[in-house]
Amino acid sequence: MKFVAVSSCPTGIAHTYMAAEALEQAARAAGHEITVETQGSAGLSPLPAETIAAADAVIFAADVEVRDRGRFDGKPLVDVGVKRAISAAADVISEAEQVARESAAVMAEAGAPGTSPVAPEAEPAALATKVTPGAGVGTRIRQWLMTGVSYMIPFVAAGGILIALGFMIGGYEIVDVELSSVVEDFNVFSSTSWAALFFHVGAAAFGFLVPILAGFIAFAIADRPGLAPGVVGGALALAVDAGFLGGIAAGFVGGFTALWISRIPVGKALRGVMPVVVIPLVATAVTGLVMLVLLGAPLSAAASGLENWLTGLTGANMVLLGALLGLMMAFDMGGPVNKVAYTFATTGLAGAATAADSTNLIIMAAVMAAGMTPPLGLALATVVRKRLFSRAERENGRAAWLLGASFITEGAIPFAAADPLRVIPSIMAGSAVTGAMVMGIGNTLRAPHGGIWVIGLIGQPALYLLAIVAGAVVTAGCVIGLKSLRRVPDPEDAAVAVGA
Known part of the structure; x- marks a missing residue:
């Protein structure tokens, strides 16, 4: 059979592509053809219309609304979550076979032709929210936040790693080199010039973190009319030193203001200028008023209090914070709780002091180490006690070494999906130990991602690796x-044993 599939997760990063790969492998193993469209953060390459038309069934492995869903109308459909596609891809393919056969039988009985009409071409890819229509209030709030985070992450990665490279090449004193000297006196053969270039470009990218977070929270709430008030509100949050807390507040204020204005009934004469002039004008003005006059001072005080609390952490308090962050990183392996801890670390990283012992740099190191631990620990377990794991889990264990080393916590998902009551507490325990050790040791990290591949940017790297190993x-x-x-034998292993 021929299948087409779409995979998409709230952040559009690891889950999206892991689901696509799992479906491709399962389809090949069953002797079928499949083409997967990944609607992730790397962009969208729509499935060709003729490929959709020739498909026997469609698989949606998505936790958010599939873009251009109408392209697949009339096709037999299997609609599952991303995690199920990762952990039980073979079952999903079997379900697709079943719905395809049932659809073919119905068409044969009705005397319908055996081929479907050509699917309409997909519309050009556009900005997309991560919000599921009709979801509950709690789910929508989480998805609004995740939309902002997903669009913020590229700025975090680019800016953070460039700043880290600047410090690695030129030392922390590189912050004293003026931007004007890079523009006017850049020397291709000078390491100081390159370090200053990396630092200033990275700092510029980091400067967009809070405005992008706020802008795309507002975008998720009100679509395009929310972008301008959200981004401006985020910039004002920075101006009043409200930090990422102010950015989140600005996103909600700008989004709901734009949404409210867009729902006001107006005459035909004004409909054309509402989304271009009236909504961004009024919503931006209202958001600015709220951020500067009403929320600016209390949010600035809250952000300052949080920063002072972090700066004042010592000893046991640092260790406890590291353990808590470790628990959060492992709890849902790339889900909302994991992203809260990661966003907390990266936004703190954006405002971190330049000193090598900054608490924010230590927090970033703890979060990355705790996120690396779950896949690595499970991979180790599949090597030490193979018989406790199914053949599929042992295969996943081999991939988990690289995923864990690269700080892709989602590598633990197949194990957790198959046995959540045993796996999730285990990985939380391991990540809590790693987070606590890193905070206790005082490792620092300027890069917001990279795993083992940015080891040169980590303070006391040998002890950092020791914490991860522990x-x-x-x-x-x-x-x-x-x-x-309670050992549950794997049916595949049992079959092999009987055959032997």
Whole structure:
């Protein structure tokens, strides 16, 4: 059979592409053809209309609304979440086979032709929200926030790593080099010039973090009319030193203001200028008023209090914060709770002091290490006690080494989906140990991502690796111990044993 599929997750990063790969492998193993469209952060390459028309069934592996869904109208459909496509891809393919057969049988009975009409061409890819229509209030709030985070992450990665490279090449004193000297006196053969260039470009990228976060929260709420008030509100949050808390508030204020204005009934004469002039004008003015006059001072005080609290952390308090961040990073492996901890670290990184011992740099190091631990610990467990894991889990374990080393926590999802009651507590324990150790040791990290590949940017790298290894060992030990209490044989392994 021939299938087409669409995969998409709230952030459009790891889950999206892992689901696509799992479906492709399962389809090949079953002797079918499949073409997957990934609607992720790397952009959208729409499936050709003729490919859709020739498909026997469609698979949606999505936790958010599929873009241009109308292209697939009339096709048999299997609609599942991303995590199920990752952990049970073979079952999803079997369901697609079933719905395709049932549809073919119905068409045969009705005397309908065996081929479907050509699907309409997809519209050009555009900015997309991560919000599911009709979802509950709590779900929508989470998805509004995740939309802002997903569009913010490229600025975090680019800006953070460029700043880190600047410090690595030129030292922390590179902040004293003026931007004008880069423009006027740049020397291709000078390491100081390159360091200053990287630092200033990275700082410019980091300067967009809060405005982009706010702008796309507002965009998720009110679509395009929310962008201008959201971005401006985010910039004002920075101007009054309200930080990322102010950015979140600005996103909601700008989004709901734009949404409210867009729903006001107006005459035909004004409809054309409403989205271009009236909504951005009024919504931006109202958002500015709220941010500067009403919320600016209290949010600035809250952000300052949070910064002072972090700066004042020492000893046991640092260790406890590291453990908490570790628990959050492992709890849902790339989901909302994980992203809250990651966003907390990266937005703190954007405003971190330049000193090498800044608390914000230590928090970033703890978050990345705790996010690396779950896949590495589970990979270790599949090596130490193979018989406790199914053949598919052992295959996933081999991939988890690279995923964990690259700070892709989602590498633990297949294990957690298959056995959540044993795996999730185990990985949380390991990540809590790693986070606590990193905070206790005082490792620092300027890069917001990269895993083992940015080891040169990590303070005390040997001890950092030791903390990760310790957490991975705890994870492996816990999951082996819990699985040993009740061993469930893998049917594939049993079949092999009987055949032998």
